[in-house]
Amino acid sequence: MDDTRTKYSFYVERSALEVTDRPQKFLAAFAAVLDHSSYGLALELYTRLSTKCSRCAAACQLYQSTEENRDIPCQRSELLFRVYRRYFTRTGLLKARLTNGFTLTDDYLDEMAEAFYRCTACRRCKLTCPMGVDHGLVTHLARWLLAEVGVVPKALVVATREQLEGVGNTSAIPPNALKNTCEFLEEEFQDDYGVNIKFPIDVKGAEYVFFPAVSDYLLEPDTLMGNAAVMAVTGGSWTIGTGNYDGINYGLFYSDRLMERIVQNEVAEVRRLEGQKVLIGECGHATRSAWFIPTFCGPEAPPVVNFLQYTAEQLRRGNIPLKPDRITERVTYHDPCNIARSARILEEPREILRAICTDFVEMTPNRTENFCCGGGGGTVSIDEIRSFRTELMGKRKADQIRATGASLVVAPCANCKKQLKEVLEDHHLDDVEVVGLHDLLLKVIDFGDELKIDTGSTDESSTAEEHSEQSGGD
Amino acid sequence: MATWLEWARGPIFIGAFSFMVLGYLRHLLVTFFEIRRHLRRAGDRTIPTLQIFVATLNWLFPLRKLKSQWLFSATSILFHIAILVVPIFLAGHIVLWARGTGLSWPAIPNHLADVLTLVAIVTAVALVIQRLSARATRNLSRFQDYALPLLIAVPFVTGFGVMHPGVNPFSYDATLLVHVMSANLLLVLMPLSKLSHAVLLPGAQYVSEIGWHWPSDAGSKVAIALNKEGEPV
Incomplete structure (x- = not known):
């Protein structure tokens, strides 16, 4: 595996190295994406107006640390713009006829792969671009195209595979283990807070169907307990569905094709449970990908609520x-x-x-x-x-x-x-x-008397932090 | 020389100016219809219009952006004001328009035009120097990024020479010819180079948002096009 590591610092699967005709396949994917998705107009505009003013460099935390040219957002985006200009614009085609201009090569693809995975697509630079160039959009697109020639970090592809073709979620937690975890957390509530708080599972017709980052069940039980506690004191109607309980969507990071499937699975679970809304736990990208629900499932699809929004609203009331x-x-x-x-x-x-x-x-x-x-x-x-x-x-x-x-x-x-x-x-x-x-x-949170367990007296001020964290095979 | 001049400000100017107008019109129409096409087939058509409008205004009148990189920003803003105001509102230019088309509009005083012309020249050169002196910009810059500000300075330098023959060592006619021809060249380059941002910028924030509004089946259609339906992850 050494060769993979030298080629890609972010480490792809070995099969990625066996893909042949990569430039050609990359261009085929590019053409298909331009045909069927909405990136074309943005690229057309960006390639015309990009003024190379470098204000984005001042906004990028990576460039500020490394001061390497490849980390200037505009320089990185130019890698894809160059391919677009050369192969998908008339002037590019003409120029290629007249001069020995740019040709897409394997090495160039490797350079792109490295550059676009050094960007976290945080989109901070978008705010500083006078021309409105969204380098996050460019990174998003470039990573999808690279994924079509097999270049995806192994960690992402393995998790997505597990989610779409394996157990059904990125951390490979089977439904039984989920139920056990929830029961365990309910016991924690009883032991530490003396309250009876449930994690409702597969309740039909609940208002909210809950999708946290599934890794929270392994790593952040306190967050989940906080979520459940808010639901309990506010009398919220919610449920966790055993058909799909993972808000994580790595499609957002490397492939619209997979993103579409993962989003649709989420909505399917809400429909199966006859729920009304998608409730996303404390997770940024899960929320952002859920905001794409209307894109993939139409305007009639269930609305998306982030738990922070729910809690703030209840607090206001x-x-x-x-x-x-x-x-x-x-x-x-x-x-x-x-x-x-x-x-x-x-x-x-x-x-x-x-x-x-x-x-x-x-x-x-x-x-x-x-x-x-x-x-x-x-x-x-x-x-x-x-x-x-x-x-x-x-x-x-x-x-x-x-x-x-x-x-x-x-x-x-x-x-x-x-x-x-x-x-x-x-x-x-x-x-x-x-x-x-x-x-x-x-x-x-003051649980009051309603949720208190009747039998025995419990010490309310016992420490909340003392959980024996479950560890999983992530 | 007189014939050359007539030729430069007659047919050549008309050609160059029409080319600029038609080129910009093409950009506007293509962008407009493409936005409409993309929006029609988008799965989610809700666009945060107000937010985009505010962002667009903030960049069209970027006074609030002066905070970061203030020297570069201030130079750039002054440069833009000068090169937009002088060619359009110079009394001498308006007279020519009135003679040719009968249209006229208020002019700025000539001494203000002089000041702005000097501002345009100084800031154009300053932009190039700043581009060369900052590492990030130096690495990003292409030929046109250096050539355009300098080329833009040419009609201003020669224009100043035409207005002030006393300080101009060259012949009036020759200076005027260079003035008109460099402006003609710029007019032709406007829709072809990054100068197209003059008309595309107002739509840029909106287009960036459209980039995220995909058709609901974009992913599946790409999969079909690439024969990757049902392919394992």
Whole structure:
């Protein structure tokens, strides 16, 4: 496998190296995508107007760390623009006739693969481009085209395979194990909080069908308990479907073809359970891919609600009783790119945090301009590039967190959480902890008497953190 | 020389100007109809119009963007103001339009035109210097990125010479010929080069959003086109 590693630092499957006629296949895929999808107009415009002003370089946290040309967003996008101009515009075809111009080669494809997987598609540079070029869109497209010639990080393809052709979710958790985990968490509620809170499974006709990042069942039980607690105190009607309980959609990171299938499976589960809405847990890319539900399933498809939106709304209505003791440690909030860059979820988490914390501080910059955790675009799943992710990509993030002086970083996103934990570890920020928003909320929810277990007395103030975390084969 | 001049500001100018107008019109129409086509077949037709409108305005009048890279930004903004205002609102140009077409509009005072002309020349050169001195831009830049600002400066330098024969060491007619011909060249290049952003920029934010609005079956259709239906992941 050494050869793979030298060729692709992000490590593809061996079969990717056996694909022949890659340039030709890449161009065939490009042509098909231009025919059937909506990228053509954007490419046509970008190739005409791109002015190479380099403002994007100043916005890119990777370029700021590496100062390598290939990490300038505009330079990277130009890799794909060049192919588009040469093979799909009349002037390009004419130029090719007249000169010994550019030809797409295997080496060039490798260069693209490397470049487009060094980008997390955080789209921060889009905000600074005077010409409105969305380099995130270009990365998204380029990765799809590369996937059609077999170039996909192994971690992503293995997870998606498991989701679409294996057990049914990216962490390969069978339904029985899911039920066991939920029962275990219900016991935790009883033991630690003395309350009777259920994780409803396969309830027909519930308002919300719940899709967290499935890895939360293995790695972030506190977040899930926070979710369940909010549902319990607000009397929300929700369910987890055993047919599909995974909000993760790596199609967003490398293939619209797969994204379409995964989104449709999600909606199919909601329909099977006769649910009304899709409720996404604390996960940025799961939310963003669910926002594509109307794209793939039409305007009649169930609406999408992120758990932060649900909780903020209930808090506004006064439906979430809180204990008088708030969280006193200094807390800061990390905006996950997939929900914040487009300004769709910015204030909800802040409303919640201001209500439950006494010392909430903002990172600078924040909201739409926040820096990516450094593991976006699926790169967080690729363990082989950890040092790249934490040292180069995550440097700005680490500086940002350090500057706040916070001891808790709230990141309502499974990907961001994993990446931030590694960033903190590799930058020796040992006294800072990464948590989900609902983990914190769980600590201050006042369950009142209704949910209390009648038998025996329980100590309400027992620590919530002491969970024996289940570990899975991720 | 007089014949050359007549030729440059007569048929050649008319040709170059029409080429610019038709080229820009082509860009606008193609973009408009392509937006409509893409939107019609998109699965999700809800577009955050207000957000896009605000982003578009913020870039058409980028005063709020001065914060980052202020020197480059300020140079660029001044450059744009100067090169847009002077050619359109110079009294001498308006007289020519009035003579040729009967159309006329208010002019800016000549001394303001002088100042803006100098601004255009200085900022054009400054843009090139900034491009060369910043590492990221130097690496990104293509030939046209250096050539265009300098080429744009030529009609301004010669225009200044024409307006102030006292400081111009060259003959009036020769300067005027270079002035008219360099402007003609620019008119032709406008729709062909990155200068097309003059008409495409207002739609750019919208087009970027359209890029994310795919047809509901785009993925399956691509799979069919590539004979990859049912292929394992």
